[in-house]
Amino acid sequence: EDKVVQSPLSLVVHEGDTVTLNCSYEVTNFRSLLWYKQEKKAPTFLFMLTSSGIEKKSGRLSSILDKKELFSILNITATQTGDSAVYLCAVEGTDSWGKLQFGAGTQVVVTP
Amino acid sequence: GAVVSQHPSRVICKSGTSVKIECRSLDFQATTMFWYRQFPKQSLMLMATSNEGSKATYEQGVEKDKFLINHASLTLSTLTVTSAHPEDSSFYICSAVGQGHEQYFGPGTRLTVT
Numbered sequence: 001e002d003k004v005v006q007s008p009l010s011l012v013v014h015e016g017d018t019v020t021l022n023c024s025y026e027v028t029n030f031r032s033l034l035w036y037k038q039e040k041k042a043p044t045f046l047f048m049l050t051s052s053g054i055e056k057k058s059g060r061l062s063s064i065l066d067k068k069e070l071f072s073i074l075n076i077t078a079t080q081t082g083d084s085a086v087y088l089c090a091v092e093g094t095d096s097w098g099k100l101q102f103g104a105g106t107q108v109v110v111t112p
Numbered sequence: 113g114a115v116v117s118q119h120p121s122r123v124i125c126k127s128g129t130s131v132k133i134e135c136r137s138l139d140f141q142a143t144t145m146f147w148y149r150q151f152p153k154q155s156l157m158l159m160a161t162s163n164e165g166s167k168a169t170y171e172q173g174v175e176k177d178k179f180l181i182n183h184a185s186l187t188l189s190t191l192t193v194t195s196a197h198p199e200d201s202s203f204y205i206c207s208a209v210g211q212g213h214e215q216y217f218g219p220g221t222r223l224t225v226t
Contacts, residue, residue, distance in 0.1 A: 034215075042205045042217040043156070088155060098144055098209050102155040 002027040002096075004103035006089050012109045017079050021106045023089030024071040033072050034100065035063055036088040043088055046074070079110045114140050116208045118218035125196055126226055132192045133221045135206030141186035142208035146215070147179075150203040162189040162206075196225040 003026045013019055025033065032050045036043035047056045049065035049072060056063050060079075065072045076083055086107050090100040115138040125131050135145055143164045148156040160170045160181055168181035180192040189208075193200055201224050207215040 032213075036217075042220040045214060045216065048214055090156075098146060098213075098215065099158055099161065100146075100156075100207075100215065102157075104155045 002091060002093060002101040004089055004091055004101050006087075006103035006106050008106060009104065010107040010109070012111060013079055014111055015079060015081060017110075018075065018077045019079060019083075019108060021074040021076075021087050021089075021108070022071060023073070023103055025089075025091045025101075025103075026070065027091045027093045027101065029094040030067065031092045031094045031097070033065055034090045034092070035072070035074050036090065038086045038088055038105070039084075046087075076108075079108075081110050081112055084108060084110045114138075114208070114210050114216045116206065116216045116218040118204075118206060118221050120221060121219060122222045122224075124224045124226060127197055128195055130192055130194045131196055131223060132190055133204055133206075133223075135189045135191070135208070135218050137187045137208040137216075140208070140210055142210070143186060144209045145183060145189040146207045146209075147181065147189075147191050148205045148207065150205060150220075156205060159191075164189075193223065196223070198225045201225045 007022045035046040047063045052067040060077045063074045086105040088105045089103045117136045119134045145162040147159045150156045159174045160168045162181045162183040164183045170176045183189040205220040206218045
């Protein structure tokens, strides 16, 4: 059975800090790993990763995938209070096209 | 970016009644949409895959007769919760798959069954 484990479950940081979120996974015939940000409503898409070692970057957020060690990290630099959210990691297998297996999420609270 | 809408955003219904939730892809066609459910403090759980023009496929443990899915067009999928009970109260979220294979989520529908 596919499995996605995120850590930590929650963390509190001060504005300006850097946070690193972890996602480890087990999936049959890996296709992609995705990161989402969820505030009060539905998740918003951040990154889709399919290849190892290639960093994806969007502003202060970046993510990288290690397909050998089966994990991904999401980095947020110079955090702002608007970064407070639950960050979800999900994986997709080639045998289950489009079906996402989500991790439990990491709740990030950025204090002023 | 691609936009997915859901209607209603919030609904309260009495136990035993049925509720229909609509999911629309506003600026793209989606042959496949997915329905998820999220209980408080928990992650999203996939309920079913909605395919345009064919029957939905349900995940293990999801009752297909209780959660009726209809994907009538390339831009619309509906989820009907039949004979709703308080334990069906949850946040229901749909997603639609774009041409680049990325998934776009709707804003969700909060269902409360009293």
